Amino acid sequence: MPAECNVAHPNSWISLENRHYRRELQYSSGPNVRSGALASCLSAAAPNAGPIALIPNAGWGITHSLSIHTLSGEQLHAFERLRERSQPDDPPFRAVALGWSVDDLLSIVYNDGVLLRLPGGADLTRVRLLRAFQRDGVYDATVLHTGDVVIRTEAGDVYRVDGHDKVRKESFTIRPPDRATGYVLNATICAISPDKSSLDVVETIAVTESNSLVLANSSGVHPLIAHDHISHIAISPNGKYVVAMDNSTGNLVVLDVERRSEVIRLNLVVELSVLGVENLVSEELFDAKEPDSVAWVGSDAIALLYKEHIILVGPKQGLAVLALQEQATASSVILSTEQDGLRLISGKRVEFLQMVPELITSVLCQRQAPSYKLLRSSGVALGTDAHSMKAITRYRMLRELREAGTLVEAARNCVSAAYLELDVMNQKRLLLAASYGQRFATVFADDKETITSTSSDLPAMKKRRDQRLRRDSDMIPAAIAVLRVLNAASSHDAGVPLTKTEFDTLGLPGLVARLSRYGKHTLALRLASFGGISPYDALSEWSAHIIRSNLNETDEHIKTHIAEKFEAVSKSYRVFDHHGSRRSRALPYVHAAEAAYAVARPKCAELLLRLETRPAPKVKMFLKMGREKPAIVSAVASGDPELVLDVLGVILESKSVRDTAKLIRTLPPSICNRATDLFASHLKQIGSAGWLKTLYSEVGRWREAAMVDIQGANQSSDPRKRLGDLEMAVKTIGKGPYRRACHFEVQAVQHAAIVAANAIELEKKTNLEHGALRYANDGELLSKAIQEISNPGARKDVLARLRRELRIPGRRFFWICLSSMADAGDFEGIEGLSSAAGSGRAPPIGFTAFVDTCLKYGKEDEAVKYASKIIDLRDRARALARCGRGREAADIASRMRNQQLLEEVQDLTARHVNQLPAQSGRETRE
Secondary structure (H helix, E strand, O other), X not given: OOOOOOOOOHHHEEEEOOEEEEEEEEEOOOOOOOHHHHHHHHHHHOOOOOOOOOOOOOOOHHHHHHHHOOOOHHHHHHHHHHHHHHOOOOOOOOEEEEEEOOOOOEEEEEOOOEEEEEOOXXXXXXXXXXXXXXXXXXXXXXXXXXXXXXXXXXXXXXXXXXXXXXXXXXXXXXXXXXXXXXXXXXXXXXXXXXXXXXXXXXXXXXXXXXXXXXXXXXXXXXXXXXXXXEEEEEEOOOOOEEEEEEOOOOEEEEEEOOOOEEEEEEEHHHHHHHHOOOOOOOOHHHHOOOOOEEEEXXXXXEEEEOOOEEEEEOOOOOEEEEEOOOOOOHHHOEEEEOOOOEEEEXXXXXXXEEXXXXXXXXXXXXXXXXXXXXXXXXXXXXXXXXXXXHHHHHHHHHHHHHHHOOHHHHHHHHHHHHHHOOOHHHXXXXXXXXXXXXXHHHHHHHHHHHHHOOHHHHHHHHHHHHHHHHHOOOXXXXXXXXXXXXXXXXXXXXXXXXXXXHHHHHHHHHHHHHHHHOOOHHHHHHHHHHHXXXXXXHHHHHHHHHHHHOOOOOHHHHHHHHHHHHHHHHHHOOOEOOOOOEOOOOOOHHHHHHHHHHOOOHHHHHHHHOOOOOHHHHHHHHHHOOOHHHHHHHHHHHOOHHHHHHHHXXXXXXXXXXXXXXHHHOOOHHHHHHHHHHHHHHHHHHOOHHXXXXXXXXXOOHHHHHHHHHHHHHHOOOHHHHHHHHHHHHHHHOOOOHHHHOHHHHHHHHHHHHHHHHHHHHHHHHOOOOOOOOOOOHHHHHHHHHHHOOOHHHHHHHHHHHHHHOOOOHHHHHHHHHHHHHHHOOHHHHHHHHOOOOOOOOOOOHHHHHHXXXXXXXXXXXXXXXXXXXXOHHHHHHHHHHXXXXXXXXXXXXXXXXXXXXHHHHHHHHHHHHHHHHHHHHHHXX
């Protein structure tokens, strides 16, 4: 570091190739530090392989940070006991690889081919055991940040296991080195996966049986380093470079994966001797050519862990040596690669090593840098004398920065430096400087514009000032909000050391959810309040943690505990709408129910769902549990027709319409009727009459079921199908208790079926077009028979049969036949119809109707025949008068001595005489 660097901990800065690295303490020994437990439990997991580095690929450091403090030694020993119970007779086993995914899935691979997997929360009841490689045994493995595991067997076969435990064998083979060489097994294979959604892009880098390094993918196996003895490899977080350590010569090689070429090759012993740092390094370093561990510091430097020192190698082959703390050795230190640095984990300390950008370094270390001057100038307190020499000097510095145009940039650099500071006082100092510079930049600019501006330029000047104020107004408040979260998460109570890059990767909602998942809901709620996130998101994950960690408690006890916590948070967390009134949000009981169902506690899940007030998530969870009946009840109770139809649609995917209708029938009457109506409306829209009738029949609504058949008959163009539908409707409507209550409907449907059958027969006899009488009623059938059948005998038989089968009353039958024959001009048939009642008997409609019909069509002679047959003398006299037989009508009236009838007859006769000329003229015109 430069001599003029004035920082709080000068020993924590390392210079390497004109770059500055900062080594800061995140934790020291104390009751809340658990990194020692982690180191011991990792050693217990793989006693013969040394400590296992946490996810040495892909650089998803946020997962490392959270996992470091959640998996205790006791839990890992419980893992081992579970492992022993699963295979008690197997030979001794050891862990080959361990790692967490971005989705917080822990995977442990054992040398005997067993893969143990644990979802987030360290819940041992959700362990997944996969025995896929027991035949060949596992040589080494690596865990990707996607959750996929790449495994190499003793025979050299390479497999991939995705997050759903689907095993896929690769097309290539990489035979491993001989175990007699004593290499660290879990450090001889790694993988690159730039795309989380695809397994095909994964490339595997491994050490072969000839101790050379190869790159294997779908196109084959390609050599990277040949004729070397590789003991350690590590992939950079960005997946572009891989570092390999040659234990025979002490050479360190860095390869470009895409170009498959060497970027760096240097001998550490020679380089350290040339630099003259033998007095800083133990002599044992030069004897031990193989480091204990190799890791990346971000994506630009490499760290090699030896017994008492860490050697940093820069991208230009520069070297730097870091001494481990007292009582810390390589066997008790874990190097964990993060996105933007390296975390050093030992039994008593957790340190973070990262490269500091040049702009940030200038804030603290370069006296001539604008940001450093701003930081010094911000020491002027508001209450000091503005005319003091100290204040005048610093005001002059600020004006120089403003004249150079670097004041705003210096303020931004101070904000960026605050993100990298771990000390709260230094953070406040940097943000104060940024605020100071930002304000002075605005004031000075306004002063200058005011002096040089005229009154006409004043609006434009104000507009430019407002734009500047809005541009950087949110910079410092946003930094304060982020630093509050980072400081709270990095406290001893929380135990989640995060950098700004890691926080940006995970986001505040993801951090809150993950903290709640591990039972730290108090911190999660506090962070949620910092970022304006609803506390219910944190409660959702916390409730899942409570359910998974209290499997011995009763369902009622868990439900009560979760409900009390939810209600307490709901009362303390107020939400106001835009009118200022308080509004409440539904508590996330459905998430707790989902967690309960995942651990095979359906009763607990149902108890929690009863408290859920949101119908849509509640119904969805019921369907997921296979509880279809409560799902329908909840959907109907919500009053949302679309939700009810969605539920029925999901049920229909696994059940038939008949089974679904039977399920609806078991519901309470009000729910059953509402669900049936909505389901029926949906079936009507899709035009499924068969399903609609099945629904109505199964729920016992026979009248609606019969109406489906009747509607189908009316819409059918096939008379036989129409007849069949009507006959089916007769059978349907006559079922159950509806037969007596619906006597009229039964008779109407039966009559319609008989009409349809006679229509088919009439079409055959009259050679009418098929379907011509599809919609004919009984009267139309009689009319069509009279019009189409010319043979009197055949017509008489057909009419008699229609009258008998259709049960047409006598008066209606005679009226229809009379009008139809008159329309057809068949007056001979009318004469036969008049005698159909029998000799000496009048037709049911009387002879007067015959007289009226004949007169209507101008057949007076025919009308006289029927008028003389009228039994009632008064009616006969009137009929004869209308037919022009006035003398005969008058004689009848005279014999009856009825003066009124005589006058009426004379009047009718006069009308008839007056109509004759008009009628004759009309006939002439026609």
